[in-house]
Amino acid sequence: MMKKLVILLAIASITADSSLALAGSTPKTGVNGSMHDINVAGGGTYKADQFQRVCVFCHTPHNALPSGLAPAPLWNHAQSTVNLDPYVWASPANATIIFNADPLIGPSRLCMCCHDGVTAVDSHGSAGSFNGGNKEMTTHYTDALSNDVKRYITDCTVTHPIGFKYADALAARNVGTDTELVLPNNGYIGDNQLVGVTFNSNIRGSLTYSTKTIANTLYGGYLTCASCHDVHNSVNSVPAAATVAAGKSYNYFLYAQEEDSAICLSCHIK
């Protein structure tokens, strides 16, 4: 009887896991098994590693690729060589916020090693073995809302601005009593904090926040892809129960939830 129950529970958990797997992967459960585990990403679209290593597609303990990439944390993946123009500010108040010569400064260029649509996702460097992968991220896919989306970025002028200093933005936007940006020593809005509440700036003080602060995610003060996304799927947000129950689960590796735009309100006072 006990055995049967265990088997039933095992089946139930497999079913639960596979439904989440369809939606992407379970948030906050680490790199292994996530969309950043290239051995399983895209349902086997990419060539797996011979030893089933996970970190190897991005890091290696020895003989990391010598590269001009900064930062390159023991980087083990072909470089992205794309050069993209920065975003163009819409708000005149932002005129003094200057972009770095390379808007992909910091981890952004590491992300683009796979998300540029031209560098093979499943290639990995010289250490141990080269697995001979050669598949670029070029296919469209169906997201949690059944829309056709692409996961590669080819134009930074139409993506959220990156490659500028958060401090410059604070100087431009927080003038006198006009406070438009959250100070970087604050965390991201915690899971389910905005669900079912009437949100206005006055309740900010009563919300709970992640221990990962905005400052922790800036690279040398610069806002990058990694200021919104947690590449290791370890401390990111979990979608609200109602979203998951409606069959619209997601895992965009975000530091705060999509629901009520908690991710956006983590930085913007709007």
Ligand code: HEC
């Ligand atoms: C080694 C390659 C690689 C690197 C480096 C990489 N990614 Fe990914 N990423 C992938 C793959 C593969 C997927 C799953 C997409 C697919 O199946 O084609 C993915 C998925 C994602 C998704 C989820 C997309 C969705 O629709 O749910 C996000 C968000 C993301 N990556 C952001 C980033 C960010 C930000 C960085 C840098 C901090 C980064 N990635 C670095 C390969 C990579």
Ligand code: HEC
């Ligand atoms: C898809 C690519 C990718 C995979 C897979 C990956 N990492 Fe990373 N890792 C990154 C990127 C990009 C950075 C730098 C930016 C950041 O930390 O957001 C990084 C940074 C790090 C750092 C230094 C800074 C930090 O955030 O702690 C460590 C340590 C690290 N990774 C360990 C690991 C380990 C261990 C694994 C395997 C279990 C792993 N990573 C898998 C992309 C990856």
Ligand code: HEC
């Ligand atoms: C200001 C926050 C922010 C920054 C910076 C950011 N993203 Fe995203 N990203 C998001 C959000 C939020 C989503 C979820 C989709 C949505 O709401 O449209 C997302 C979705 C994605 C997806 C899934 C496909 C899609 O378009 O929906 C990928 C892949 C991705 N981001 C990669 C990146 C990469 C690579 C960078 C840097 C070049 C980056 N992101 C910078 C917030 C950000």
Ligand code: HEC
């Ligand atoms: C990590 C902090 C951070 C997050 C998260 C974030 N932003 Fe931003 N965003 C900024 C900063 C800093 C600026 C530049 C200063 C400004 O315009 O307030 C900016 C600029 C913008 C701009 C451009 C304004 C212009 O003049 O062109 C828009 C629009 C915007 N963000 C919307 C969003 C939305 C929507 C989200 C959620 C999907 C989001 N942001 C998430 C920090 C963030």
